[in-house]
Amino acid sequence: MSKTLIGIGLNYRYFMLLFQYIIKKGIGDVRLKKNKYLDLLSKQFSSPEEIITEIINLKSIQNLPKGTEHFVSDLHGEYDAFQHILRSGSGNVKEKIKDCFGRTLSKGQKNELATLIYYPERRLALIKEEITDDWYSNTIQQLITLVKFSATKYTRSKLRKTLPKRFAYLIEELLYQTDQQGDKKAYYHEIVSEIIALKQADRLIIDLCYTIQQLVVDHLHVVGDIYDRGPAPDKIIERLMTYHSVDIQWGNHDIIWMGAAAGSPLCMLNTIRISARYNNLNIIEDTYGINLRPLLTYAEKYYEDNPAFRPKNISEGEAEEEVLETTKIHQAAAILQFKMEEQLVRRRPEFKMTHRLLLSATDYEALTVAIDGVSYPLTDTCFKTVDPSQPERLTGEEEDVIQRIMQNFIHSEKLKRHTDYLINNGTMYLVYNDNLLIHGCLPLNSDGSFKTLTIQSQTYAGKTLLDKFENALRTAYEQPHVADDLATDLIWYLWSGECSSLFGKTKMTTFERYFIKDKSTHQEYKNAYYHLREDEQICRKILKEFGLSSEQSHIINGHTPVKEIKGENPIKANGRMLVIDGGFSKPYQKTTGLAGYTLLYNSYGMQLVAHKAFSSVEQAVRDHQDIVSVKRIVDRPLERKKVKDTTIGRGLQKEIDELETLLTYLQQQG
Known part of the structure; x- marks a missing residue:
């Protein structure tokens, strides 16, 4: 640079x-x-x-030539699968190997080299007994050749900054060797020989592998949803914090954790509820050091076993006592959340969410609830702490529990470090290289006009609505000790409001899914955006709203899994719309038919990459198993794109x- x-x-x-x-x-x-x-x-x-x-x-x-952009979305805590996508560049490393070595290496040798580049430490440890000096010499030369090939679109200055410091001088000498047959042949040979003799070959190979990983992808876009469902969102953020060039567009699951760190009790209770649902409370307690003992003590006092609240993903051999504790915490968090949601709905009539006052619509003697004029029986209820005359009222004990846990969230150093990173490196949307990146949607009416939300007598729609949401989130984050102001309440609206760009549905039927067997009540109707995004003119209208009119502009979405098993196409509206939900969340893979999509955009154009489900790092290292299944060309520009474009x-x-x-x-x- x-x-x-x-x-x-x-x-x-x-x-x-x-x-x-x-x-x-x-x-x-x-x-x-x-x-x-x-x-x-x-x-x-x-x-x-x-x-x-x-x-x-x-x-x-x-x-x-412009550098390669890599787009991923909906990681949902699946760190191992994300790491594999990142290390492989969604197949870009293999593509470079193929282009660089052509027919000089067999398919098996190319796979071997790719696996080494993805997981150098693990692969070296696995084959340690088989390694010879000749193997070291050949492998170092192959990696040097690939580094040089992968760096052809960069300045020498930028390449120099990419090289690992401990071997930078030696690597540069090897990179620019031009006299292998003449006076300096012995010089280059001696460099490699001495590296091997001094037992530095492993370290050099590891450094070269990570250099290649960095060179094949110039910039990473994370189009939302790092958190929830999977076991290790914290590891994903730690990895992103060390990545050379990255931006983030917030997803609905991300803003809930940011909201919890910003002092929203509702957001906090929701993170606990979802973590309990997916049996991931250790993320809160062990990873972020947040003490949930006050909530467990409260839950043990009022809740019993309940099949509707048993956690998913119970590990084989997991102690029944732990499962029961999680079940009780799950119920407590849910009921407290429903109470506080009713309070918010009542103090924010402009949010138009009165249809979510379901605790108030419940008959606690008959155990029925009235929804849209129809009475439904309730099952698996846990309303012992609900006062039928004032169902949204928190007891003094409940207020104390919420306040104590809230302070633990706010004062978690690691959580704050991670949410600080999301705030500083993330946005609601991004306009970059003539593309619009947005996790969810731009709320639309059925006629394609922008859906409006009126807040404090001012109406927002389109781009101004998303800007309003982002400003509210940043304002709430700056004052974590204020819990019920408009900015903090808008974070919850982003989670479940009808005009939210991160939710995009008429209502969130959490209450119904827990307590009503009739699945017709579970239906969450999507915003018109989700069928209108098939229309090229609608997509062009949205792009224009954000100042984009290029024939090569696209909207890049995450959020909604593409059900390829049912024939859904991730490329929509004549290529104007690309849906790249990464499908990392394992529960979705049965309904989608594959693990999801990522996107590569280099100087030659865009390629959508479909993935198979990831098995394990061990299998990838041992058997050279990859997860890239097929690449689809989205577009190819008439001229190769350059940095100036x-x-x-x-x-x-x-x-x-x-x-x-x-x-x-x-x-x-x-």
Whole structure:
């Protein structure tokens, strides 16, 4: 990357922002402002020649092929499957091996090399007894060749920054070996021989493998839902925090955890309920160090075993006592959540959620509930702590339990570190390289118009609605000790409101699924967006709302599993809409027919990658098992895309314009 971007970039951008601020505030004469700004900027360069060199450098970078973008979505705590997708670049590593070595390696040798690159430590440990010096020498040379091949679209400066520090000098020497048959042949041979003799070959191979992983993907997009269902969302975030280039679009399951860290008792209770449902309470207690003992003590006092609240994913041999504790916590969290949801619905009539006042619609003697004028019998109920005259009222004991656990959530250092990362690196949506990335939907009416939500006498729709949601989330996160303000309540609306871009349904039927056998009451009707997104003109209208009109623009969605087993196509609206729910969540795989999709976008175009279910890391390492099943070309541009055609390229052009202005200014000053 350029000196401006890496070396003096911070000062350079500071002066640009300072100049823009001065102009905006109208401080002094515009010409004097500009000259003052240019004087400040000129101090960052020692000579006009240095400016010229930088302009040439930036313009040269603009004409490199664009880097490969990798899109993933709906990871849902499935760390091992995510790691495999990340390490393999959704098949991009194998593609590079195929292009680099052609017919010089057999299919088996290519698979062996790919597995080594994915899991270098594990693979080396597995084959340790079989490794010879010749194997080391050949493998190091193959990896060096592949590093060089994978780096062809990058500057030498960027490649240098990618190389591991401990072997950077030696790798550079090997990368640029040009005299293998002449005077330096013995020199290169000796480098490799000494690495092997000094027992550094394993370390070098590991470093080269991770360098290749980084080179084959320039930027990662996570289009929502890191949390819930699976066992290790924390590991996914820790991995993302070390990744070289990544952005995140928040999903509905992510904002619930962010809401809990922002001080929302409703969001907190929901995270506990879902974790109990999927038998993942250890994420809260062990991973994040949050003490749930007050809730367990309360639950033990009021709740019994209940088949509707037994957790999913019970491990073989799991103690019945632990299962029963989780069942009781599950009930307690659910009832407390329903109580607090009724409180929110009553204080926020503008949310239009009165149909969710189901505790109030329940007849506690007959054990029935009235929904849309129809009375339904209730089963598996657990209403011992509900006061029929004031069903939303919390007892003093319940308020104390909620407050104690809430403080544990707010003060969890690890949870705050993870949600800080989501806040700082995430958004509700992203416009990037002429594509719109959004986890859920843009709420629409049946006629294709943007659905409106009125809050405090102001109406929001389309892009302004999503901006309102994002501002509310950030505001609530900044004041975690305020629990029932509008900003915090809007996080819950994002979870279950009809106009939420992250929910996209008429109602969330959690109560009905627990207590009513009639499955017609479980139905959650999707927003019109989900069938209108098949219409190319609707997609073009949405893209235009976000300032996108290119023929190569797409909406990239996660959130909804693609039921390929029923013939559903993830490519919709003549290619304007791409649905890439990664299908990492194992419960969905039976209904979808595959594990889901990821997306690759390189200088030649877009490829949608379908995946099989991931078995285990052990099987991948031992048997070279991969999960990429098929790639589908989404589009191929008429011309190969370059950096200048990207979001980053447009930023570079602004820097070039500023530098050219500076150069002219200095030349005029003599």
